Amino acid sequence: MAVTIKDVAKKAGVSISTVSRVINKSKPVSPEIRKKVLEVIDELGYRPNEIARTLVTKKSYLIGLIVTDISNPYIAEMVRGVEEIGKMYNYDVLLCSTYGDKAAEMKYMQLLNRKQVEGIILISDELRGEIKEKVKEIKIPFVYLSRYTYEKDYPTVTINYLDAAYEMTNYLISLGHKNIAYLGNKGEENSLSELMLKGYKKAIKENDKRSEIIYLAKGKKIEHGYNVAKEILDKNSDVTAIFCSNDELAIGVINYFHDNNIKVPEDISVTGCGDIKIASILRPKLTTIREPFYDIGAVAIRRIIKELKGEKVEEKDIILPFKIEKRDSTKKLK
């Protein structure tokens, strides 16, 4: 059995109240007694039981973090943001990964609630109605984070994807590309890919020498980009640049080209969105839109902690800046 506050109190010859006061500095304690208690604590190796503390104070210093998959690099970066900033405020992270299992998402919402977490951050591709209701029901601070869906009814942290796509398309135009294809995802509702499409269209429209070329991949992963690349090439042999709605798609496209002796960027330029870690590891280094994943996580938990402290909290959506990273997968056309 571990050492408790009682053991300390007894050995120090004081009441447990006094011991509590010295460890919490909650009320004045005379120097001698304080010293004595500290000595005993040290001697016994006493460590307060946080569970017992939480029970009375209602503060668990725990933030629930539900994610789809921690091995997804952009999620890992967000998690890092959450964790590092959380730790600065003494908050710890209870991690739950769903790996795409919708039922698990709900299960973890309840579980985290029972574990008395003080706030929940959900990183997933979609914010379902069921979850929204649960959020209302348990009424603890909540932030939703997604790279694929926008959500205006619940607090989130994001970048302006429309502007980003617009800028990226313009960058490609400035490079002299005429036939620029956009590769997005089959549009679910509220998909960010749709939003980016708008930005792309806007840029294309402002430039009457160009016309829209749109492709949709069947998913968001490398393999989906790989699979759709052939089609793009077959149908539009005069495409000189492809703007993909995320890095994974772009990497898939580039890999397909590599495997078929098409050189990037010599033969064709490819860009992505995200700037996940490998984007700058791959050769050619990927030109892409930098999404500040770490900051997104950091700001999300910051918002929760603010709310917990009763501080005034930002309007629902927090928009962070992005940046066009110009690297080696794009080339100026003569």
Add this chain to the structure above:
Amino acid sequence: MAVTIKDVAKKAGVSISTVSRVINKSKPVSPEIRKKVLEVIDELGYRPNEIARTLVTKKSYLIGLIVTDISNPYIAEMVRGVEEIGKMYNYDVLLCSTYGDKAAEMKYMQLLNRKQVEGIILISDELRGEIKEKVKEIKIPFVYLSRYTYEKDYPTVTINYLDAAYEMTNYLISLGHKNIAYLGNKGEENSLSELMLKGYKKAIKENDKRSEIIYLAKGKKIEHGYNVAKEILDKNSDVTAIFCSNDELAIGVINYFHDNNIKVPEDISVTGCGDIKIASILRPKLTTIREPFYDIGAVAIRRIIKELKGEKVEEKDIILPFKIEKRDSTKKLK
């Protein structure tokens, strides 16, 4: 204020003991009362407070997981293993990342202990004496996981790196390579790179037409591989294959070659160790030793849970199988 067991008891007109019995199925309750209680629970939306439960049962169903960096792909995979298997046994994961801060490691050991976690898994590059002592002091199940250091005094899960290196070297030999270089890390104590070096040497020695060529990188990351690649080439222009002690090093080497117009595998073969996710995404796809990171995490937590249940637990070290993944960064010599 949330609904408590008392509220349920009162509304159902029974004692809290009875309510406790129905939610825990710990003792028989008459069907009618049971039904009534269930109804009230549903009506009130009652959810047991796990903190209170933990306080009395001493079971937090929490496993502490201390890692260096979650955005490190191999760690992310281990974490996934830990989490998924943990969840199967109702255990949740409390995540703490140190990002290389040694002091943080110790801080989290204590923190997790105070938070009443039932076991701790530490994934880091080194198991320091200070931590070892703490492990003894808090006496809860503990497993140490590392990809760089071997540790025989504390339970760990690993592969046989010596055998793996031996096999990989032999594979290179079978491909007809004569001058095979080994690229490892500056050997700290108990480094796995040293162990792999032994495997490499063993294979080379068994083959008298070959001699050892050994290089040491200044670190374990891509950049370190990149930086040392030039040196390898300058000093040994007749090297036709490089066996790197981890994938990151191999990727750095390949990137350096790419940037300097040396073709892999046409001009030189490169292999790694780990089989981190990007190893098969990169072009050329990396020939490497597959370390079962997911399984390592899974087995680690399984061991802890076994120990918690008082089941007989494996001898300290658990050795998992590896596999040589033959891909495109190696080529047969004529």
Add this chain to the structure above:
DNA sequence: TTGAAAGCGTTACCAT
């Protein structure tokens, strides 16, 4: 400045 005691939300033991 200190101590006694109530209370946090449960489980589990002891009665009945």
Add this chain to the structure above:
DNA sequence: ATGGTAACGCTTTCAA
């Protein structure tokens, strides 16, 4: 089968 109550380890209020 059910209820009453001590106990888990702590914080906090109330008295002294």
